[in-house]
Amino acid sequence: MSAPASTITAVTPEGPEVEATPAKRRRLRFVANPKAATGLIVLGFFCLIAIIGPWIAPYDPSARSSDLIQAPSGRHWFGTTHLGQDIFSQVLVGTRGVMFVGLLAGIVATALSVLIGVSAGFLGGAADESLSALSNVFLVIPALPLIIIVASTIPSAGDLMVALVIGFTSWAWGARVLRAQTLSLRRRDYVEAARATGESTWRIITFEIMPNLTAIIASGFVGTVIFAVMSEITLAFIGISTISEWNWGTILFWAQSQQALAQGAWWWFVPAGLAIAILGTALSLINFGIDEFVSPRLRSSGHTRVKTVDGRSVRMRVGFTPVLGAADVPATPVVRRRRKEEAA
Amino acid sequence: MKFLLQRIAFYLFTAWAALTINFFIPRLIPGDPVTSLINKFQGQLSTDAINSLYVLFGLDKNASLWSQYVDYWGQVFRGDLGLSFTFFPTPVSEILSQSLPWTIALVGITTFASFMIGTSLGVLAGWRRGSWLDGLLPVTTFLSSIPYFWLGLLAITLLAGPGSFFPSSGGYEPGLVPSWNGAFFGSAIQHSLLPAITILISSVSGWILSMRNMMVTVASEDYITVAHAKGLPVRRVMVSYAARNALLPNVSGFALSLGFIVGGTLLVEIVFSYPGIGYNLFQAVGAKDYPLMQGVFLVITLSVLVANLLADIAYLLLDPRTRKEG
Numbered sequence: 247m248s249a250p251a252s253t254i255t256a257v258t259p260e261g262p263e264v265e266a267t268p269a270k271r272r273r274l275r276f277v278a279n280p281k282a283a284t285g286l287i288v289l290g291f292f293c294l295i296a297i298i299g300p301w302i303a304p305y306d307p308s309a310r311s312s313d314l315i316q317a318p319s320g321r322h323w324f325g326t327t328h329l330g331q332d333i334f335s336q337v338l339v340g341t342r343g344v345m346f347v348g349l350l351a352g353i354v355a356t357a358l359s360v361l362i363g364v365s366a367g368f369l370g371g372a373a374d375e376s377l378s379a380l381s382n383v384f385l386v387i388p389a390l391p392l393i394i395i396v397a398s399t400i401p402s403a404g405d406l407m408v409a410l411v412i413g414f415t416s417w418a419w420g421a422r423v424l425r426a427q428t429l430s431l432r433r434r435d436y437v438e439a440a441r442a443t444g445e446s447t448w449r450i451i452t453f454e455i456m457p458n459l460t461a462i463i464a465s466g467f468v469g470t471v472i473f474a475v476m477s478e479i480t481l482a483f484i485g486i487s488t489i490s491e492w493n494w495g496t497i498l499f500w501a502q503s504q505q506a507l508a509q510g511a512w513w514w515f516v517p518a519g520l521a522i523a524i525l526g527t528a529l530s531l532i533n534f535g536i537d538e539f540v541s542p543r544l545r546s547s548g549h550t551r552v553k554t555v556d557g558r559s560v561r562m563r564v565g566f567t568p569v570l571g572a573a574d575v576p577a578t579p580v581v582r583r584r585r586k587e588e589a590a
Numbered sequence: 591m592k593f594l595l596q597r598i599a600f601y602l603f604t605a606w607a608a609l610t611i612n613f614f615i616p617r618l619i620p621g622d623p624v625t626s627l628i629n630k631f632q633g634q635l636s637t638d639a640i641n642s643l644y645v646l647f648g649l650d651k652n653a654s655l656w657s658q659y660v661d662y663w664g665q666v667f668r669g670d671l672g673l674s675f676t677f678f679p680t681p682v683s684e685i686l687s688q689s690l691p692w693t694i695a696l697v698g699i700t701t702f703a704s705f706m707i708g709t710s711l712g713v714l715a716g717w718r719r720g721s722w723l724d725g726l727l728p729v730t731t732f733l734s735s736i737p738y739f740w741l742g743l744l745a746i747t748l749l750a751g752p753g754s755f756f757p758s759s760g761g762y763e764p765g766l767v768p769s770w771n772g773a774f775f776g777s778a779i780q781h782s783l784l785p786a787i788t789i790l791i792s793s794v795s796g797w798i799l800s801m802r803n804m805m806v807t808v809a810s811e812d813y814i815t816v817a818h819a820k821g822l823p824v825r826r827v828m829v830s831y832a833a834r835n836a837l838l839p840n841v842s843g844f845a846l847s848l849g850f851i852v853g854g855t856l857l858v859e860i861v862f863s864y865p866g867i868g869y870n871l872f873q874a875v876g877a878k879d880y881p882l883m884q885g886v887f888l889v890i891t892l893s894v895l896v897a898n899l900l901a902d903i904a905y906l907l908l909d910p911r912t913r914k915e916g
Contacts (some may be wrong), residue, residue, distance in 0.1 A: 379600070379603065382600065382604070383603070383604045383607045383608075385846055385849065386601075386604050386846070386848075386849055386894060386895065386898060387604065387607070387608050387611070387849060387891050387894075388848075388849040388850070388852050388853045388890050388891060388894050389849060389850060389853055390850070390853025390854065390856070391853055391856065391871065391886065391887050391890050391891075392611070392887065394871065394875060394883075395615060395883050395884070395887050396615060398875050398878070398883065399615055399616065399880075419846075422846075472735070473850075476737055476854075479737060480737065480739070480857060483737075483739060483857075484857075484860065484872055484875055484876075485875070485876065486875055498739075498740065498743075501743075502743070502861075507743060507746055507747050512747060515740065515743055516744075519736065519737070519740035519743070519744070522735070522736070522737055522740065523732060523735045523736040523737075523740075524735075525735075526734075526735025526736070527728075527731055527732045527735045529735075530731045530734070530735060531728075531731070534731075537803070541807075
C-alpha cells in the first residue's frame, strides 16, 4: 500500500565485473546484506508456519469453548474471541491463506508484467504504444476499489479467486519498470551482437535480456506480494471474501464486527496486525536488499566519519574527495593572495 | 503545452477505459443479484428508476450490447448512476456528492502533506547519508508495512477513549448541522485529526525512502560537484541543485502511486466511520448495493485522474525541459 519502494529503474549491468564473479559468491553476497538476510529469515519463518501451522495449532480455530473474551494466558497465548475461539490457533492457521494468496498473486502479476513489459520494450512501435497505454491505464485506476468491486461481484470468493483477481489487477507497475529497462537494454552492443549472429528473437529475450532483468523482476515480485497480502487482508477485513476460511483479515473482521475495541479486547486484533506488519517489513527489507545489491550507492553506510592521522575527523560523502588540510600547514598561496586582494 | 495535451488525452482515454470496465463488471456477474434487489423494491421503485437500473446493469436482454453501451454512456453523462439500495430511494449521485467533499478534504490534504513532509525528510536523509536519519529508515519501513486500517484501530484504542479529546468516529458532532460556521468547522477538524495522523504516519515513509534514494543518486552528479566547487553555500546546493533535480522522479512517482494510496486511505474512513466515499463503499459492499459500489468506483477513479493531472502540471512547472516547444 505504500509507494512503490523500488528505485531501480535504470540499472547498468557492470558487464565484465559481474560475469567474472562466480555465481555462488554472488548469491552469498546478497544474503550477506543484513537487511536482506533478516527479511529472508522472517519470510522463511512465515512460510514454515504456513506449512505446519494447521498441525501445530493447539486448538481448532473455529471450535467454541466456554472461555469467552479472555486475555492472553498460558492456556490461550493470544486470548480468546467472543465465542471462546483460540486466537493463537486462528493466527497460525490463517498464515497459510495469507501466504498462499500473496505468493500466487505475486506469481500471476509478475508473469503478466514480464510478458507485457518485456514485449512492449523489446518489440517497440505500435505494440509498445498500445501495451504501455494498457499498463498506464491499470496503473492510474485505483487498484483496491477495483479489486473490492470485482471480488464482491463474484459469489463466494475463495482464496484462489482472490489471488487471481489481485494478480490480474496489479501487474502494471512491474510492467512499466520492466519496459523502461528493456528499452535501455535493447540497443546494447551485446544484444546487437546476438542479433547479428542470427539468434532468434525468443532466444535473445530469454537468454540475453531476461538475465539482466532478474533484479527488477525479483523486486517487482516482492512488491506485488506485499500489495497482494495487504489487499487480501483488506478484503477479508471488510467482509468480502468468504469468512469460513481463516486468515489474518478474517480475525480482524470478527474483532471489528464484535466491537473488540469497545470491550477492551486488544489481544483480539493486535497479534494479527503485528503479523501483517512484520511480514510486510520482512518483504520490504528483501526489496531494499535487492535495491542495494543492484546499486551499492544506496547502502546506508554506517561509518562516514573517518579519523585522520592527526586526529581530525572528516565526513565522507558520495562524489567528494575529502581534502585533508593539516591544521598548521597554511593553505595554498594562490588562495591566500586572492583573499588579501579582496581585503584590500 | 504538447506535453500537457498528451497527458490530457491519456487521461481521457483512461476515463473511457474505467467507464467501460464499470460497464462490463456487472454484466459478468453470474446470476442476477440486481434483479432480485429490484424485485424486492418492486412496489417502491418508479418505472423510470427501474429502467435506469436496467440500463446500468444490462438486465435488458433484448437490447444488443452496443445499444446498452450507448444508453449507459448517456446515463453517465446525465449524472444518473441509479438508485442506491442501502439509502433507498436516494439516487447514488446525491449520496456521492454529499460524501465526496469529506474524502477530498481528508485524503487530499493528508496525502499532499505526507508527500511534502516525506520529501523534505528524504532530502535531509539522502544529503546526510550515514547520519542518524538513516537509522529512522527501518522504523518507517515497519510503520509503512502496517495496514492503514489497523493503525486506525490502534489509534482509536490508545487515544480515543471516553472523555478523550479525540472522537473515535464520525465526521462531526452528532448534534451539529453541516454549515459554514465556526462550531461546525472546529468539530470537523477535531474529528479529522486522528484519521489524518493515521494516514500521515503510514504513508510518509514511502516518500522519505524514495526521495532519499534519489538524493543519494543525484548527490554524485557532476553538477553538484561543480556547484560545490563554485563555493556556493551547502544549503543552496542541497535545495536548489540536488533536491530540485531529485524531486522530479518523486513527483511522477507521486502521480503514479496516487491510485494505490487513495485505495488504502479509503479504509481509514471505514475504521473511523468517517462520512466519506470509502465508508460508502464499505456500506455498499455490506449490503450488496451494486449501484452505489459502481458509483463509488467511478468517482474515485475520476478524482484520481484529476489529481494526476494536477501532479502533471506541477511537474511541468518544476521541469523546464517539458515546457520546451516541439
